[in-house]
Amino acid sequence: xxxxxxxxxxxxxxxxxxxxxxxxxxRWLAAAAILVVLAAIGRAFVNGQIEWSYVSRFLTxxxxxxxxxxxxxxxxxxxxxxxxxxxxVAIMRLSSNPVLASVAAGYTWLFxxxxxxxxxxxxxxxxxxxPTIGIPGLWSARAVDVMTPFLSALLGLGxxxxxxxxxxxxxxxxxxxxxxxxxxxxxxxxxLRALRRIILPQAMRVVIPPLGxxxxxxxxxxxxxxxxxxxxxxxxxxxxxxxxxRVIELLIVAGFxxxxxxxxxxxxxxxxxxxxxxxxxxxxx
Amino acid sequence: xxxxxxxxxSVSKNFGEFCALDRVSLDVRAGxxxxxxxxxxxxxxxxxxxxxxxxxxxxxxIWLDGELLxxxxxxxxxxxxxERQIARQRLKTGMVFQRFNLFPHKTALENITExxxxxxxxxxxxxxxxxxxxxxxxxxxxxxDAYPSQLSGGQQQRVAIARALAMKPMLMxxxxxxxALDPELVGEVLAVMKELARSGxxxxxxxxxxxxxxxxxxxxxxxxxGAIVESGPAAEVLGKPREVRTQSFLSxxx
Numbered sequence: 001x002x003x004x005x006x007x008x009x010x011x012x013x014x015x016x017x018x019x020x021x022x023x024x025x026x027r028w029l030a031a032a033a034i035l036v037v038l039a040a041i042g043r044a045f046v047n048g049q050i051e052w053s054y055v056s057r058f059l060t061x062x063x064x065x066x067x068x069x070x071x072x073x074x075x076x077x078x079x080x081x082x083x084x085x086x087x088x089v090a091i092m093r094l095s096s097n098p099v100l101a102s103v104a105a106g107y108t109w110l111f112x113x114x115x116x117x118x119x120x121x122x123x124x125x126x127x128x129x130x131p132t133i134g135i136p137g138l139w140s141a142r143a144v145d146v147m148t149p150f151l152s153a154l155l156g157l158g159x160x161x162x163x164x165x166x167x168x169x170x171x172x173x174x175x176x177x178x179x180x181x182x183x184x185x186x187x188x189x190x191x192l193r194a195l196r197r198i199i200l201p202q203a204m205r206v207v208i209p210p211l212g213x214x215x216x217x218x219x220x221x222x223x224x225x226x227x228x229x230x231x232x233x234x235x236x237x238x239x240x241x242x243x244x245x246r247v248i249e250l251l252i253v254a255g256f257x258x259x260x261x262x263x264x265x266x267x268x269x270x271x272x273x274x275x276x277x278x279x280x281x282x283x284x285x
Numbered sequence: 286x287x288x289x290x291x292x293x294x295s296v297s298k299n300f301g302e303f304c305a306l307d308r309v310s311l312d313v314r315a316g317x318x319x320x321x322x323x324x325x326x327x328x329x330x331x332x333x334x335x336x337x338x339x340x341x342x343x344x345x346x347i348w349l350d351g352e353l354l355x356x357x358x359x360x361x362x363x364x365x366x367x368e369r370q371i372a373r374q375r376l377k378t379g380m381v382f383q384r385f386n387l388f389p390h391k392t393a394l395e396n397i398t399e400x401x402x403x404x405x406x407x408x409x410x411x412x413x414x415x416x417x418x419x420x421x422x423x424x425x426x427x428x429x430d431a432y433p434s435q436l437s438g439g440q441q442q443r444v445a446i447a448r449a450l451a452m453k454p455m456l457m458x459x460x461x462x463x464x465a466l467d468p469e470l471v472g473e474v475l476a477v478m479k480e481l482a483r484s485g486x487x488x489x490x491x492x493x494x495x496x497x498x499x500x501x502x503x504x505x506x507x508x509x510x511g512a513i514v515e516s517g518p519a520a521e522v523l524g525k526p527r528e529v530r531t532q533s534f535l536s537x538x539x
Contacts, residue, residue, distance in 0.1 A: 048519055080345050112373065177384040177386070179382060179384055180386060180388065181386070182339050182380075182382070182386065183380075183382065183386035183387070183445075184388075185339060185372070185375065186339070186379070186380040186382075186449070187339060187399065187400030187404060187448065187449070187452055188372050188373070188375050188376045188400060188404040188405070189372065189400075189403065190368055190369060190372050190405055191368060193403065193404075197403060202388075202389065202390055205390075217286075227504065258488065278389075278390050278432070279390045279391065279392075279432035279433065279434055280389065280390075280434065281388045
């Protein structure tokens with residue numbers, strides 16, 4: 001048996017002594033202060049000139065519910081268009097072909113550089129520029145008939161989203177180690193197959209949190225389509241308060257639904273993240 | 286003399302001012318194991334990457350199995366092949382990387398079947414059966430469903446070797462396959478490579494493992510500043526080097 005090393009005197013053994021709980025006075029104080037402020041705000045709203053009965057009555061009104069559905073349909077479709085465009089533009093941007101790369105950079109520059117509401121108005125008023133649109137000899141129609149509020153909103157929101165998404169996608173692709181692309185090449189894959197099978201699935205892991213962010217932004221950005229008469233949630237709420245003048249009540253109704261939708265989206269994002277985390281080492285938190 | 290499997294003739298490659306390869310010529314016969322040794326930056330890796338066309342040579346030619354790689358001669362000029370043609374030529378070589386480069390989102394088995402199924406269009410069933418056989422050969426049959434992050438470096442590199450073999454290459458290229466490994470894991474990878482060499486695979490190995498070179502290599506090539514300084518049978522180059530530069534490199538390494 002090995003002899004224990006001789007230790008210096010004066011340092012008692014503390015291994016059995018329990019550690020006392022800390023008092024955390026600051027936390028109690030802060031919580032109390034915040035409760036007082038919240039109570040004051042709550043009281044102000046209860047006593048303010050808000051007819052809460054209107055809020056509860058219109059919360060589940062048919063027009064409002066239809067508005068939510070239209071909002072969600074538009075958000076999902078425009079986001080899908082944005083992701084498709086974003087992936088294509090990101091691949092173009094990273095291409096060695098200088099023409100494709102500059103077209104991609106130009107697209108991002110143009111659609112990120114102008115306000116979304118302006119783009120929506122431009123699409124909606126396209127008929128002022130091109131009275132008829134179509135493919136010469138094949139098909140043509142009056143622009144006023146084609147550029148409905150729905151299509152204008154979809155194009156405006158989707159194409160604008162594509163510009164932002166392309167940068168998110170590009171960051172995701174750049175985050176994948178260059179060795180992955182070489183390994184894919186070494187087993188005989190071409191560029192596009194390597195992107196689809198090897199690079200993009202790995203990029204997705206990095207890209208989902210910012211894309212979730214973008215989608216939440218999109219749900220709320222659909223409210224801008226109210227200016228071009230697309231019957232989404234805010235537009236429905238506005239139509240009601242134009243008639244009954246209960247402005248704040250209906251804005252609260254709309255706000256409630258936006259908040260609810262976004263609250264549901266957050267856990268969905270976590271599910272997606274888990275799906276694409278396959279093979280990733282568990283990172284210590 | 287029979288035609289060599291690999292013929293490298295006057296290959297040069299510059300990265301800007303830096304001369305990575307300076308008129309390199311060599312032959313590799315079928316079934317031969319050739320080890321490339323030399324200090325880092327001497328061009329060994331660049332030579333391998335040129336053979337696998339991950340890098341394209343500035344001048345000179347490389348023939349594999351009698352086929353000129355990466356370019357085609359027509360009307361007294363060289364024309365680059367298309368990406369598709371290069372991908373087809375690459376199928377004849379398997380590459381093992383220093384940093385393994387396994388696909389992290391796929392299991393060991395999926396890493397191996399990816400090429401046969403996606404590129405060669407073979408049935409999933411066949412590819413899986415053969416991948417299991419290869420995993421057995423590298424001693425990892427039990428790890429088929431493990432993701433790379435769940436494997437040690439040595440295990441990852443053995444899966445990477447199996448992945449390259451799954452394409453049934455006629456030439457295996459190893460780029461410092463044990464340099465990124467903890468010392469205790471080097472042996473298991475070298476053992477797999479020795480078994481591969483004994484089975485008659487043609488191999489080009491960039492390595493710092495002189496013991497492995499002495500034991501397994503038929504030919505050892507010493508490179509310095511992008512040029513071949515000395516090459517010959519392993520026993521001669523490693524045992525009785527003729528060139529002063531080879532001697533000083535070997536004495537510094539051992």
